[in-house]
Amino acid sequence: MPATLSGSLVEDLLKGEMGYEGIVITDSMSMGAITLHYSVEEAALLAIEAGCDMILMPESFGRAYSAVINAVSEGRISEARIEESVRRILRAKMNMGN
Numbered sequence: 001m002p003a004t005l006s007g008s009l010v011e012d013l014l015k016g017e018m019g020y021e022g023i024v025i026t027d028s029m030s031m032g033a034i035t036l037h038y039s040v041e042e043a044a045l046l047a048i049e050a051g052c053d054m055i056l057m058p059e060s061f062g063r064a065y066s067a068v069i070n071a072v073s074e075g076r077i078s079e080a081r082i083e084e085s086v087r088r089i090l091r092a093k094m095n096m097g098n
Contacts (some may be wrong), residue, residue, distance in 0.1 A: 010051035041067035053085035
């Protein structure tokens, strides 16, 4: 499993053991390690479930976006999880003066 999709690496190691509190941005989601094994939709959901805050370059932004919206609507991903990412992103923007 690519590191981008691994909760063991993103949540447990990076955020947990290493204490990283910043924004986690995926690698390009159009790389072969992703596209050869996962649909656009499933890769986006796995990345968010792993703890990533921003999804970089999915093969189809529309399909990835719709998958996330649907996953929240269906309860697979909680609104609170999305709000966590939004807070991290907004905090970083405020710290940059934007």
